[in-house]
Each structure stands twice: as C-alpha cells, then as structure tokens.
Amino acid sequence: MNLISGIPVPYYLSLAGIMFTIGMFGVLLRRNAVVIFMSVELMLNAVNLVFITFSKSTAQVGGEVIVFFVMAIAAAEAAIGLAIVIAIHRQKKTVHVDEMNLLKW
Amino acid sequence: MLELFPLIILLPLLGAFINGLFYRKMPNLVAAWIGNLAVAIPFFITLGSLFAYHPMENTVPHLFTLFEWIHVGNFQVDFAYQVDQLSLYMTLIITGIGSLIHLYSVGYMHGEEGFNRFFVYLNLFIFSMLNLVLGDNLVLMFLGWEGVGLCSYLLIGFDYHKDSAANAGMKAFITNRIGDVGFAVGIFLTYWYVGSVRYVDLINALPYALPYKEIINWVALAFFIGAIGKSAQIPLYVWLPDAMAGPTPVSALIHAATMVTAGVFMIARLNPIFYATTWASDYIAITGAVTALFAATIGLQQTDIKKVLAYSTVSQLGYMFLAMGVGAYTAGMFHLMTHAFFKALMFLGSGSVIHAMHHEQDMRNMGNLKNYMKITWITFMIGTLAIAGIPPFSGFFSKDLILEKAYSHHGIGPILWGIGIAGAFTTAFYMFRLVFLTFYGEERIDVHVKKHLHESPWQITVPLVLLAVGAAFAGFLQVPHILGGGVHILEDFFKPVFEQSLKVADSWGITKEPHVISESTEWILLLISVGVAGLGIFLSYNIFQVKKTVPPKDEEFQGMAKVLYNKYYVDEIYDSTIIQPVMQISDALAEDVDQKIIDGSVLGIGRFFSGLSSYLRKLQTGIVGDYALYIVLGAIVVVFFLFYKGA
Numbered sequence: 171m172n173l174i175s176g177i178p179v180p181y182y183l184s185l186a187g188i189m190f191t192i193g194m195f196g197v198l199l200r201r202n203a204v205v206i207f208m209s210v211e212l213m214l215n216a217v218n219l220v221f222i223t224f225s226k227s228t229a230q231v232g233g234e235v236i237v238f239f240v241m242a243i244a245a246a247e248a249a250i251g252l253a254i255v256i257a258i259h260r261q262k263k264t265v266h267v268d269e270m271n272l273l274k275w
Numbered sequence: 276m277l278e279l280f281p282l283i284i285l286l287p288l289l290g291a292f293i294n295g296l297f298y299r300k301m302p303n304l305v306a307a308w309i310g311n312l313a314v315a316i317p318f319f320i321t322l323g324s325l326f327a328y329h330p331m332e333n334t335v336p337h338l339f340t341l342f343e344w345i346h347v348g349n350f351q352v353d354f355a356y357q358v359d360q361l362s363l364y365m366t367l368i369i370t371g372i373g374s375l376i377h378l379y380s381v382g383y384m385h386g387e388e389g390f391n392r393f394f395v396y397l398n399l400f401i402f403s404m405l406n407l408v409l410g411d412n413l414v415l416m417f418l419g420w421e422g423v424g425l426c427s428y429l430l431i432g433f434d435y436h437k438d439s440a441a442n443a444g445m446k447a448f449i450t451n452r453i454g455d456v457g458f459a460v461g462i463f464l465t466y467w468y469v470g471s472v473r474y475v476d477l478i479n480a481l482p483y484a485l486p487y488k489e490i491i492n493w494v495a496l497a498f499f500i501g502a503i504g505k506s507a508q509i510p511l512y513v514w515l516p517d518a519m520a521g522p523t524p525v526s527a528l529i530h531a532a533t534m535v536t537a538g539v540f541m542i543a544r545l546n547p548i549f550y551a552t553t554w555a556s557d558y559i560a561i562t563g564a565v566t567a568l569f570a571a572t573i574g575l576q577q578t579d580i581k582k583v584l585a586y587s588t589v590s591q592l593g594y595m596f597l598a599m600g601v602g603a604y605t606a607g608m609f610h611l612m613t614h615a616f617f618k619a620l621m622f623l624g625s626g627s628v629i630h631a632m633h634h635e636q637d638m639r640n641m642g643n644l645k646n647y648m649k650i651t652w653i654t655f656m657i658g659t660l661a662i663a664g665i666p667p668f669s670g671f672f673s674k675d676l677i678l679e680k681a682y683s684h685h686g687i688g689p690i691l692w693g694i695g696i697a698g699a700f701t702t703a704f705y706m707f708r709l710v711f712l713t714f715y716g717e718e719r720i721d722v723h724v725k726k727h728l729h730e731s732p733w734q735i736t737v738p739l740v741l742l743a744v745g746a747a748f749a750g751f752l753q754v755p756h757i758l759g760g761g762v763h764i765l766e767d768f769f770k771p772v773f774e775q776s777l778k779v780a781d782s783w784g785i786t787k788e789p790h791v792i793s794e795s796t797e798w799i800l801l802l803i804s805v806g807v808a809g810l811g812i813f814l815s816y817n818i819f820q821v822k823k824t825v826p827p828k829d830e831e832f833q834g835m836a837k838v839l840y841n842k843y844y845v846d847e848i849y850d851s852t853i854i855q856p857v858m859q860i861s862d863a864l865a866e867d868v869d870q871k872i873i874d875g876s877v878l879g880i881g882r883f884f885s886g887l888s889s890y891l892r893k894l895q896t897g898i899v900g901d902y903a904l905y906i907v908l909g910a911i912v913v914v915f916f917l918f919y920k921g922a
C-alpha cells in the first residue's frame with residue numbers, strides 16, 4: 171500500500187471527505203454568515219488536502235501548484251466575502267442569512 | 276459629346292440630392308436654379324450627342340456601363356446604358372419638355388408651400404425616367420419604371436394635407452402595382468427563355484425563338500399588362516383622371532408628356548418580342564382603339580378643365596397603342612412626340628388659367644378669358660387644333676398616319692379605323708367645347724377673381740410659346756407622300772431600331788402584310804379624318820358658341836349625359852366589385868384569422884409557459900441558504916451522472 175509519512179493514502183482521503191462534509195453541512199445548516207464563511211474555507215481546505223495527497227502519491231507536482239492557486243483565490247475571496255458581510259451588517263444590523271431574502275425578482 | 280452622356284443621368288440625381296438635403300434652408304431662388312439647370316444642361320448634352328451619334332447612318336447602339344450592379348451566377352445586371360435612336364428620341368422629349376416645365380414651375384409654384392420640395396421630386400422624376408428609357412436591360416428599365424411611379428405618387432399627393440390628393444396618390448400607386456406584376460412576370464419569362472435581360476441579347480436571340488412562337492405571345496401580353504397600368508389603358512386607366520389632384524406642371528410633365536407614354540416606349544423598346552407575336556398584338560390594337568373612344572366619350576361631359584385633358588390623354592394614349600398594336604411603331608412614336616408637345620402645352624395652358632383664376636378649375640365658372648390672357652389663349656388654340664387633327668398642325672400628321680396604318684392592317688383593320696375615326700370626331704368636339712367654355716362666350720367669372728385676372732408671368736408664357744411652336748410644326752418630320760414631297764425623316768430615323776426584328780419576323784412568315792392602299796383611298800381616308808374633325812368643331816361651335824350652352828349643375832345632368840358625367844360609373848363598379856370585397860376579406864382576415872388564430876396561438880404558447888413558471892417560481896425563495904442547497908444538490912447530481920457515465 172502507498173504510504174505518505176507512514177500513513178496510508180485512504181486515511182488522508184477519508185479525512186478530506188469528512189472535512190468536506192462538515193463544511194458542506196456547515197454551509198447548509200448554520201445561519202450565521204461568518205460561520206458559513208468559515209465552513210466554505212473548510213471545504214476549500216478539504217479539497218486542497220486531496221490535491222496534496224494525490225500529488226505526493228503519484229509524484230506529480232501539478233497538484234501542489236493548484237493548491238497554491240486555490241489558497242491565493244481563497245485569500246482574495248475571504249477579503250471580498252468579509253467585506254460583503256460587513257457591508258450587509260451595516261445595512262441590516264445582522265449577519266443572519268435568513269434575513270437576506272432579496273435574491274429574487 | 277457622347278462621353279458626356281453619364282452627366283445626363285447623374286445631373287438630375289445630383290439636383291434632387293442637393294435640393295433634397297437642404298430644402299428646408301435653401302432660398303427658393305437657389306433651389307429653382309439648381310432644379311432647372313439639372314435638367315436644362317442634360318438637354319443640351321442630349322442635343323449635342325444626337326449629332327455626334329449620327330442617328331441617320333449609325334446602326335450600332337452606343338453602350339456604356341457606369342458600374343456593376345447585380346452579378347449572381349449567369350444573371351448579370353449593370354447600371355449600363357444604351358444610346359440609340361429610340362433612347363435619344365425619348366431623352367430629347369424628356370429633357371426638352373422637362374426643362375420647359377421646370378421653368379414653368381418656377382412661375383406656377385411661386386409662393387406655394389413646399390416650393391423646394393417640388394423641385395426635389397421633379398428632378399428625381401427626370402432621373403428615374405432617364406433610367407427607364409436609357410437602361411440597356413429590363414431590370415434597369417424596371418427600376419426607372421418604379422422610380423417614376425414613386426415620383427408620380429409623391430407629386431400627386433403633393434398637397435398631402437388634402438385628403439383627396441393623398442387618396443388620389445394612393446389610387447395611382449396601387450393601380451400601377453397591378454400592372455407592374457405583369458411587367459415583372461414578363462421580365463422573369465424573358466430571363467427564363469433568353470437567359471439575359473439585355474436588349475442586345477434579346478435581339479440576337481430572336482432568330483432562334485421560332486419554336487417558342489406561342490409563348491412569345493404570352494410574354495408580350497405580360498409586358499402589355501405593365502403598359503396598361505402605367506399608360507392608363509382600359510381597364511386600369513382609372514388612376515390617371517384622379518392624378519389631376521397634383522399641381523398642374525406635374526400633370527403636364529408626368530401625366531401627359533412623359534411617364535404615361537412609358538408603356539408605348541416599352542413596346543417599341545421590346546420590339547423583338549412584339550414583332551414576333553402572332554395574335555397578342557391584335558389585343559393591343561383593340562385595347563388601344565377602344566380606350567381611345569371610351570375615354571373620349573367621358574371627356575364630353577366633364578366640367579373640370581383638367582379632367583377633360585386627363586381623359587383626352589387616356590384617349591390619345593389609346594391611339595398610340597392602336598399604332599403599336601398594328602405594328603406601326605414609327606407612327607406610335609411619332610404620335611408620342613406630337614402628343615407630348617400639344618398635351619404638355621394644353622396642360623400648361625390650363626395651369627396658366629387656373630393660376631390666374633386662383634385655383635378655380637370648373638369651366639362653368641370661366642368664359643371669355645381670351646380678353647384677359649392673350650398668350651395663353653392663342654397657344655391653347657394651337658394645341659387644340661393640333662389634337663383635333665387640323666392640318667397643318669402636328670397632331671394631324673401623326674393621327675392620320677396611325678389611322679392610315681390601322682386601316683391597312685389585315686383582318687380587323689377597318690373596324691379599328693372606324694373606332695379611331697369616331698374617337699377623332701369626339702376628340703375634336705370635346706376639345707373645342709373646352710375652348711369655347713373657357714376662352715369664349717359669356718363671362719361667368721366670380722367678381723373677386725375677376726379683379727385680379729391677369730396674364731401669367733414670363734416663366735409661364737415662355738414655355739407656352741415654345742411648346743406651341745413644337746405643337747404647330749413637329750408634324751413636318753413625317754409627311755404623307757400624297758401631300759407632296761413625302762418627308763419620312765422619322766421613318767428613316769427609327770429604321771435601325773426595328774430593322775433586325777422585322778427581318779426575323781419576315782423570315783418566319785408572320786409579318787402581317789398590310790393591305791396596299793391606293794393613293795385615292797389614302798386621299799379619302801385623309802379627307803374623312805379631317806372631315807370628322809371639322810364636323811366635331813362645327814357642332815361644338817353651334818352648341819357652345821352660338822347657343823351658348825353651359826353644362827348644368829352637378830345634380831342636374833340627365834340621361835346619357837349623367838352617365839358620362841359620372842364616367843360610366845366605372846369607379847363605383849370597381850368599388851363594389853373589387854375594392855369592397857377586398858376590404859371585407861381583409862377585415863375578416865384581420866379579425867378572425869389574425870386576431871383569433873394567429874394571435875391566439877402565439878399568445879397561447881406564451882400563457883402556457885408563464886402558467887408553468889408560476890409553479891417553478893416557488894423554488895425562488897430569495898433565501899441564500901436555499902440557493903446553497905440547490906447548488907449542493909446540483910453538484911451531487913453532476914457527480915452521480917459522471918460516475919455512471921464513466922462506468
């Protein structure tokens with residue numbers, strides 16, 4: 171079996187799957203925008219973990235490169251996302267997503 | 276001079292363009308100068324070209340191309356022009372009489388609203404008409420044909436704020452469309468069988484056309500339907516009398532001298548087709564003869580001075596078609612020219628009267644105008660003598676030639692001649708009725724009008740005098756040999772145009788050999804035609820000069836006079852048999868088919884989907900969390916799909 175630092179690959183993948191699922195349910199079930207935001211970050215990092223795992227196990231550097239891109243974009247997205255959350259808070263005095271129901275015509 | 280020829284076509288367009296762009300700001304004087312020069316210069320170039328072309332010896336048309344127009348496969352149409360005897364002749368008439376009428380319009384339209392606009396239309400008309408006569412192919416002729424139709428519509432409806440003028444314009448336009456369908460079908464058929472729409476190819480293809488002898492008749496008829504519409508023959512003549520709603524110079528230029536003769540010109544231009552017909556030309560002759568008499572009888576009871584002239588135009592065009600039908604192309608073209616002179620002259624004369632009388636057109640309110648308008652009176656008199664066929668005025672020579680050719684035509688010739696003679700008698704009668712009612716007899720003029728009654732300004736009288744000279748002397752181009760000398764300048768002039776077709780028709784043995792008529796018969800024919808004209812004038816003199824009869828009020832016409840005054844009720848018949856049914860069908864189509872079936876199905880489809888959407892819309896809650904859930908569900912679906920597809 172393929173090992174990375176002495177740990178088998180499926181362990182890494184299972185961890186990533188658990189992290190992704192936690193993040194996904196966080197996005198779906200939580201109502202606080204900041205927490206949803208954190209959950210999104212968790213999902214991104216779960217994906218990053220998958221990339222790194224396969225990069226190591228197949229000895230190809232491409233996965234690591236993509237991870238850098240994802241991190242850079244996540245940083246940018248965090249900046250914009252937080253700015254939006256702050257703007258909404260100023261407008262509505264709340265960050266509760268159920269209060270944000272204007273996305274329809 | 277021939278290399279300047281493109282200018283003849285381009286200058287009127289340029290004039291229309293400049294005046295058309297700036298007519299709101301342009302001073303009237305400048306617009307008038309531009310309009311006049313844009314026609315007068317081409318006239319002098321045409322004159323020069325006529326001599327440079329040596330029409331009496333030259334038998335080859337001068338062809339030149341301005342630019343390529345349509346090239347699709349084997350179908351090639353260019354803005355290309357053909358200068359030969361026939362097109363030069365027409366161009367001379369159009370630009371010559373056209374410039375006189377432009378000059379006249381300066382005086383006539385003086386102070387009218389839309390003075391500049393008027394010259395835009397006139398120049399555009401000249402441009403279209405020149406394309407019609409000079410083009411070297413049928414498509415370019417059709418372009419001109421439609422162009423003159425458009426200008427005619429614009430100019431009839433020049434006073435568009437008046438309902439009568441706007442409606443008359445529409446009537447002319449729609450009636451002409453019916454004829455144009457025939458013309459278009461003729462072009463299609465020509466291309467189908469010849470593979471080209473150029474006249475040169477048409478003539479060259481003629482020798483090989485013997486197997487298609489029957490079809491040629493139908494092609495000719497299709498073209499003739501076009502001519503019927505444009506040249507106001509039975510049954511499509513009804514638009515021309517109404518077209519008199521336009522300003523009088525328009526009536527003179529478009530509805531007397533040039534545009535309405537386009538049908539006659541077309542037959543002459545397409546002589547390869549019409550010479551080769553076996554039976555179609557007889558229909559043309561019959562239509563012409565019947566129209567000549569029919570329109571003349573309507574003219575007997577009209578009271579509007581311009582309406583009389585309009586019906587006489589229809590009638591004279593009938594004579595031209597009679598000539599074309601019996602194969603006397605030179606005679607037809609001859610009458611076209613003399614008619615252009617005397618009819619333009621009389622229309623301009625009537626315009627001078629109307630101008631002086633402050634837009635009074637009813638002859639019942641005129642009389643004794645000879646004391647007030649000497650020049651108008653004398654020139655009008657010359658025109659009337661010419662149309663009545665009194666020697667030595669021009670109309671005598673051309674009409675006599677037509678009647679002689681009709682008489683010597685095989686088969687129905689003498690009948691055609693009889694109808695023509697009856698028409699000539701009627702013509703002389705109603706034209707002199709017009710003269711006596713207008714210029715002689717008691718004064719029935721409104722007192723307010725009388726105070727201002729005066730001869731018209733020089734812009735009006737100069738064209739009158741020049742046209743009168745033409746109307747008086749143009750006939751000497753073709754004098755019958757029994758009257759000494761035997762001048763046949765026109766016959767020699769046109770010979771190269773018709774020669775080739777005639778030769779082919781001869782070789783097929785379908786030329787209708789005219790009866791040879793002896794000199795004594797010719798004398799008798801001539802004396803009869805002058806005699807009936809004299810009789811018509813004498814009767815007219817008796818009734819309107821000696822007995823001083825004046826047409827009654829509108830509602831007091833009795834018996835036959837009432838039928839004639841109401842133009843045989845043709846408009847009413849057309850209205851009830853064609854126009855009303857068409858309107859009713861259109862209404863039914865609009866209400867039932869369009870609104871119920873078409874709109875119903877289109878709107879129904881829309882309503883179905885908007886109904887469906889009202890269910891889907893419930894998914895769109897606006898809550899961000901719901902949307903996130905949809906994204907996740909969508910992603911799961913995609914993942915599962917990829918798994919199964921991959922497996």
